[in-house]
């Protein structure tokens with residue numbers, strides 16, 4: 001998922017390249033995050049050159065009537081991913097909308113992954129269009145490697161990619177969005193502190209709209225502001241994620257690049273500032289989290305088969321319970337039923353609510369490795 005922030009001006013006139021001079025944190029790793037530019041739309045533009053210069057969006061037909069993505073010409077009108085078709089048409093009446101063709105995106109993804117594999121075995125795909133690469137062992141600089149990879153992708157697939165290069169996954173991922181499209185940004189270890197300070201908290205993975213609103217209520221918008229809060233406060237506000245936030249807002253992220261990782265499940269959970277006291281409150285919260293889950297599924301696991309649905313609750317006395325059922329579609333009514341079951345197991349108010357799916361195992365073998373970037 002790209003974590004966009006309305007707070008960050010991106011000055012593309014400035015080269016985004018920071019020197020490696022001082023070293024004061026874990027400098028031993030060099031991680032590249034590659035993210036294809038307007039991926040599904042770019043593939044469609046390549047396949048139908050007559051549409052290449054027109055505002056173009058992909059999706060809209062299935063179920064919810066929202067766009068999966070659009071090209072940069074459409075973005076100038078304010079059209080965005082996950083936008084309902086009617087809204088996109090209001091903003092850009094001349095928008096051309098084409099249906100999703102996953103087979104094409106999968107094969108483009110495979111071609112891109114073949115380029116990565118020539119440089120490193122340490123590749124962690126996040127979705128069809130993005131991956132982390134650990135290139136710490138290579139002699140050339142991260143910047144040179146990223147440049148070469150992007151050039152190879154362009155000549156072999158006619159698609160452009162953007163890259164972020166940094167000492168860890170957090171920094172690399174944020175940086176890849178910095179000079180999009182068809183650009184890259186290097187953040188040397190000595191510049192991590194500077195890079196993080198001005199950054200909106202919204203850019204940190206795991207900080208979604210709800211968490212950022214909650215932080216804003218405490219006057220916290222930037223990572224520098226978040227850095228003033230201690231671990232106890234963060235844990236009170238965000239549970240165990242609060243402790244991760246303590247490091248993340250300082251640009252510290254020790255997560256390894258996990259090669260060949262196959263996602264077994266997808267879920268999101270939320271710790272509430274005030275416990276939810278009624279089933280009705282839980283249902284409302286669950287509906288919001290359900291929308292986010294469906295969006296994440298569309299983006300990160302469009303071709304995975306769902307085997308199980310689950311709802312997890314943590315009560316005010318810290319006891320946890322998980323309700324699961326078999327299911328292949330993430331229907332809200334079924335999650336509500338799971339919530340009813342889980343809620344009925346305790347009379348306590350709810351501190352944390354999680355919603356998720358587990359994927360079918362037969363779906364996660366070598367085929368998935370082939371399909372992912």
Ligand code: TTP
Nearest residue numbers: 002036037038039040068069081082129298299
């Ligand atoms: P992104 O990398 O988020 O977006 P993008 O590649 O289209 O554009 P950008 O240049 O900003 O990176 O997502 C990759 C693909 O995933 C995108 O082309 C379509 C799909 N997708 C969805 O299906 N639903 C969504 O909500 C989003 C954000 C993306």
Ligand code: MG
Nearest residue numbers: 035036037129
């Ligand atoms: Mg992309």
